Amino acid sequence: MIQGMLFSSPSEPSGASAPTAAGERAATLRSAIAAHDHRYYVLDAPTVSDAEYDALYRELQQLEAQHPELITPDSPTQRVGGRPLPEFPAVRHTVPMLSIRTETDTEASGARTFDARVRRELGLTESDPPIAYLAELKFDGLAVSLRYEAGVLVQGATRGDGETGEDITQNIRTVRAIPLRLNSGDAPPPAMIEIRGEVYMRRADFERLNDRQRAAGEKTFVNPRNSAAGSLRQLDSNITAKRPLSFFAYGLGEVTGWKLPETHGEVLDALERFGLPVDKHRRRVLGAEELIAFHQKIAELRDALPFDIDGVVYKADSLALQQRLGFVTREPRWAVAHKYPAQEQFTTVQHIDVQVGRTGRLTPVAKLAPVFVGGVTVTNATLHNEDEIRRKDVRIGDTVIVRRAGDVIPEIVAVVAERRPEDACAFEMPRQCPVCGSAVIREEGEVDAYCSGELFCPSQRKQALLHFAGRRAMDIEGLGDKIIEQLVDKAMVQSAADLYRLTQNDFAGLDRMAEKSAANLCAALEKSKTTTLDRFIFALGVRHVGEATARDLARHFGSLEALMNADHDALTGISEIGGVMAESILSFFSEPRNRNVIAALRTAGIHWPEVAAAATGPLTGLTFVLTGTLPTMSRDEADRRIVDAGGKVTGSVSKKTSYVLAGDAPGSTLAKAQALRIPVLDEAALLHMIEQPVSKNAQATS
DNA sequence: GATCCTCGAGTTCT
DNA sequence: CTCGAGGATC
Numbered sequence: 001m002i003q004g005m006l007f008s009s010p011s012e013p014s015g016a017s018a019p020t021a022a023g024e025r026a027a028t029l030r031s032a033i034a035a036h037d038h039r040y041y042v043l044d045a046p047t048v049s050d051a052e053y054d055a056l057y058r059e060l061q062q063l064e065a066q067h068p069e070l071i072t073p074d075s076p077t078q079r080v081g082g083r084p085l086p087e088f089p090a091v092r093h094t095v096p097m098l099s100i101r102t103e104t105d106t107e108a109s110g111a112r113t114f115d116a117r118v119r120r121e122l123g124l125t126e127s128d129p130p131i132a133y134l135a136e137l138k139f140d141g142l143a144v145s146l147r148y149e150a151g152v153l154v155q156g157a158t159r160g161d162g163e164t165g166e167d168i169t170q171n172i173r174t175v176r177a178i179p180l181r182l183n184s185g186d187a188p189p190p191a192m193i194e195i196r197g198e199v200y201m202r203r204a205d206f207e208r209l210n211d212r213q214r215a216a217g218e219k220t221f222v223n224p225r226n227s228a229a230g231s232l233r234q235l236d237s238n239i240t241a242k243r244p245l246s247f248f249a250y251g252l253g254e255v256t257g258w259k260l261p262e263t264h265g266e267v268l269d270a271l272e273r274f275g276l277p278v279d280k281h282r283r284r285v286l287g288a289e290e291l292i293a294f295h296q297k298i299a300e301l302r303d304a305l306p307f308d309i310d311g312v313v314y315k316a317d318s319l320a321l322q323q324r325l326g327f328v329t330r331e332p333r334w335a336v337a338h339k340y341p342a343q344e345q346f347t348t349v350q351h352i353d354v355q356v357g358r359t360g361r362l363t364p365v366a367k368l369a370p371v372f373v374g375g376v377t378v379t380n381a382t383l384h385n386e387d388e389i390r391r392k393d394v395r396i397g398d399t400v401i402v403r404r405a406g407d408v409i410p411e412i413v414a415v416v417a418e419r420r421p422e423d424a425c426a427f428e429m430p431r432q433c434p435v436c437g438s439a440v441i442r443e444e445g446e447v448d449a450y451c452s453g454e455l456f457c458p459s460q461r462k463q464a465l466l467h468f469a470g471r472r473a474m475d476i477e478g479l480g481d482k483i484i485e486q487l488v489d490k491a492m493v494q495s496a497a498d499l500y501r502l503t504q505n506d507f508a509g510l511d512r513m514a515e516k517s518a519a520n521l522c523a524a525l526e527k528s529k530t531t532t533l534d535r536f537i538f539a540l541g542v543r544h545v546g547e548a549t550a551r552d553l554a555r556h557f558g559s560l561e562a563l564m565n566a567d568h569d570a571l572t573g574i575s576e577i578g579g580v581m582a583e584s585i586l587s588f589f590s591e592p593r594n595r596n597v598i599a600a601l602r603t604a605g606i607h608w609p610e611v612a613a614a615a616t617g618p619l620t621g622l623t624f625v626l627t628g629t630l631p632t633m634s635r636d637e638a639d640r641r642i643v644d645a646g647g648k649v650t651g652s653v654s655k656k657t658s659y660v661l662a663g664d665a666p667g668s669t670l671a672k673a674q675a676l677r678i679p680v681l682d683e684a685a686l687l688h689m690i691e692q693p694v695s696k697n698a699q700a701t702s
Numbered sequence: 703g704a705t706c707c708t709c710g711a712g713t714t715c716t
Numbered sequence: 717c718t719c720g721a722g723g724a725t726c
Contacts (some may be wrong), residue, residue: 046725093707098721130706245711267726284714303710356710357711357712358711358712359710359711359712361711361712363713365713376715376716377715378714378715379714379715380713380714380715381713381714382712382713382714383707383721384712384713384718385719385720388719393712404714407712408714408717409712409714409715409718410713410715411713411718446720447719447720447721448720455721461708537705543710544710544721544722545710546709546711547709548708548710548712549709549710552716575723575724576708576722576723577722577723578721578723578724579723580721580722580723581722581723630703650707650708650709651709651710651717652707652708652709652718654706654719656704656707656708669717701712
């Protein structure tokens, strides 16, 4: 009872009746939950299951419901709730939230320029020792300032203009990675400490949030940054509480009653001990060269990080040095941001072109005002089909966001609605093929529109030839789109068979074709005459027959004649081949034109070993999926070696996948593999599997 | 009829 | 890499 008095106000009768046990239990629960939050959200190493955590949380909630006087401002239950605000009150930053000067130089020289400037300011010469810097990541989120009084979080604010921001305390409290109470161990907490950092959203959390928004029919976010910003600026903190926000601390504002360490690195270490999340990629480095090395290392890591960054930050590590260096207007002389090429940019859609592919499919492509994004200049981006354009509502003249992230191919992420010009013009699929003028057909229920011109359409003819010559088909080296373009336009080639009638003289007359290249091309054509049945079937370009199906057909029928004479039942009898594919194959081979071309190709000397031997080897019965870049092999090479050893390679991970072969910078495939608990191999392990049974020294492979 | 698994086809830039 | 659609399976 006496102890209970300490926890409650004597003026409140209910407080006086609060049993000691309840107060103690509440305190125990609070600190237990805070510790679990820290382990889960900051250390990323939980020690209890979600269910156990929930049980603790519910117990505390119940306890507090029964004894409202036990509720403290740092109680985990106080993270949620709070009434929607009419607007955010303004907060004045006593110590302004600075912006850091951005080194525009994207090359390594950016670090050297910064180091040289610092040394000059300090009056150092070449004989002086290198300066110690702290190198950190520059997170792509929202800068905030957190104010803790006597160790308890009392206020959270946005940066605003640096002098005045908005009070977003209610929203900040919902961010689980931010402790409501600092852990100062046995020492008393700082009387007042302002911690600066970045609220951001992990990429995986962002994807999941967008899935949820989509499922709920609500608007989705363009990127993790916008998503974090939108979530933090909610007037109703109940909404913010449902958003998976994270936080990294990286600096200090106003501080009283706490002895500052000597270096910025030690400040960050101290913040970590207080229980705040601090990114672990930070490094103390000496001199410009080590800054450059850091910049490069992070550039390689960038795509694999679980969150977006837009660069790295260098800061003079010594706080005394920072003070000596001071500020130029609003920017510190002792720090600089070194950005990476943006992975997202704004640009405008100048035009929407329509391309005609091998199958006659019409693909709209946005012609963009050139932008530098993700390290290259982008001018084109596919829009896939009419539905996709409608979904994103892209119009000619629109300002759009273009992304070129981990995957290499540029993509229009979204339209910036506010910047749509009056005369923005919606796209319409042409009624006639833009290349040959034939009617355009779009079947009911189909997404794609097709040119009905078939091989009458020069574009389809060119694409068919390009496919025939492709690396995975007949592999005719040197026969690319530029040459095919000319051959078709000059009517020198109608079908694949015509290619083998051309002589070196014919080629020599073409643009960009000197004697040497013409001779090389002739040799390549000659070489391509020796092939395999599956490659030849694939090269024909039968609709629905790709590489895998071509291989199945070759293996099953063993000869081209058998395939050409097969009827519907014989085809559908093969697993993986159903009605649609059978019809497509039948109609291809019943077309006299196609039969003539095949005959002409064989007359021209194209041949293959008549019996297609099914490969068996150490990998027979195993299915592989490849991702990332391998150290010594190209993907094609790895693919070939697996198939040669009797294995199978597919494109995406499923339960039936035996192994995932992962290299550098793997994509989402790896994550999926781990989720499904599929064993992951590296190149060395694969080579070992292939060679183990036959070779006793598998290590010898480079 | 629904759902999962694969395959095919198209895509950008250097 | 991603989407759409064919094929197989329940």
